[in-house]
Amino acid sequence: MEKTIIDNRVLTGEELIRLVQKEKGNICISIIVPTHKLSPERRVDRLQVEKAVMEAKKYLSYNYGKEEIKPLQQSIDELFGQVDFNHNSEGIGLYVSANIKELVQFHFPVREKVIINRSFEIRDLLYQAYYSLPYYTLLLTEKEARLFGGRLNSLSEIKDNDFPKIYVDDYEYARPSRGSSSVGNAFVREFEREKSQLEEIRFQHFSEAVDDGLKHYLTNHNIPLIIAGAKKDLSYFKMVNHHNKNIISELPGNYSHITTTELGKMTFELLRSFMDQSKQQLITDFEEKIGQGRGITGVPEIWKAAKEGNALKLLVEKDFSRPGFLTEKNEYNLHSQSPLKPHQVLADAINDLMEIVLEKNGQVILLENGTLQAHQRIGLITRY
Known part of the structure; x- marks a missing residue:
């Protein structure tokens, strides 16, 4: 991803990902909107980004205290003012929390998302970071x-x-x-x-x-x-x-x-x-590891391995997401359906899974949609 500046320091994409991970637990706002390179099409970009910004600010107003969200809304407005709509790429990301205020241009198609949670939506950042190799x-x-x-x-x-x-x-x-x-x-x-x-x-x-x-x-x-x-x-x-x-x-x-x-x-x-050729080789390596006992498919199985620190490389289709459920005092077993016991709901368990792998020094690679269809859209190469 492009170099970004925080506190007058130049950050690479990998550094930005590590930084946004540290914000887990705070109010994290991820606004991601597709944009257009061509002049006739990009006329609507300002309206689309402005609409997404208003949606985020409205959600904040309904769900959090006024004093708590005032600096966040101000940061969103400042980022919106920095967008150069005359030189668009294929997408724009606005990332805001108490300690982060970042504008990112994406060089690949993105889906519109407005996500306000206790962690950032990181999959688009991860996808672009893969291609930001110096x-x-x-x-x-x-x-x-x-x-x-x-x-x-x-x-x-x-x-x-x-x-x-x-x-x-x-x-x-x-x-x-x-x-x-x-x-x-x-x-x-x-x-x-x-x-x-x-x-x-x-x-x-x-x-x-x-x-x-x-x-x-x-x-x-x-x-x-x-x-x-x-x-x-x-x-x-x-x-x-x-x-x-x-x-x-x-x-x-x-x-x-x-x-x-x-x-x-x-x-x-x-x-x-x-x-992209390197990605195809990763899929081949993963399929070979299945035969060697070091390749895992299935979200619950991968979740357990990741929590145990056994995740070396997580391969995920770019837009694959699904909810998950965790019962109290058992964070190692992820349920795909709501259990009868008291439980925690994960709106996107795949995003949480990616964060777990990264926190334990594993690697996450986002692949094109459909490339892992034979493996339930996700696969893990384990450490041992």
Whole structure:
């Protein structure tokens, strides 16, 4: 997810998720509304967000004391005033509590939700956090190499002692003197061939220098790198570079004149495709773990394992939710139907389940709807 600012500190998506988890027990307001990128469609966005804001404020007024909700309503209004409706993404999230006031742009379709509870609605934050993996984009041209740091569709150019790296072609030669036409033409052809070979060698040396500069950023094989440029330049770079394991995709073409914003949109699509492939591998791994006794399906069974601290990776379809019920003094057994004994009602037991996994240092991955249909829409890879 995009970087956000709280108390003048820049937070990544993962840090924001950890922060909202700490608010559990306070009044937590989650307002999530779909928006539109195109001008004709986004005219209604302001009205839709304003309607959701009014719904949240009305609920607060009916259910809580005036003094308790006054700062919360003020924070909601301040966030609404910060929304730039001229540059929408695919969704907007307003997250407000006593200690948090955050506006998030979502880069994937969302469903409208207005949820006021004792914890935040975190599934959209988790879904986007998966794609907010930091990455680098290397743009190669005949004149220079530029490096960008990226999160989602936002790129920021790196300018230091290593980048941008300028390619200097200081090859000098004397024009061939006039002689007979046959000798002169042969000389020119040989000269041009040698000049082309020398230029190729020089660009390979340049590519080696670029590759050497990357070692300060690609400190391990898990940092994704996208390379963009003419096919010839990409070919030279791949011949000499030592970071093939980092390269997740290529963007062939001349991009020397496009804006950083345009480049960011294209590279993010490549990153998203790469991350989607990783999701498919997670499903395969989970199905293998079932055969090994370390894969669990079924919400009650997964709930019990999570409470016991045995949740390594929880896989959940993005919009899967269901209520649950807990009897007194037995928080390990989740009931799918209301029991006769005194009990607690969980409006969305799946959201509570995700929070439990995260609190116990497990991982939660939101998958596309339908991808876990054969496993009741949810699965758990256990620690042991």
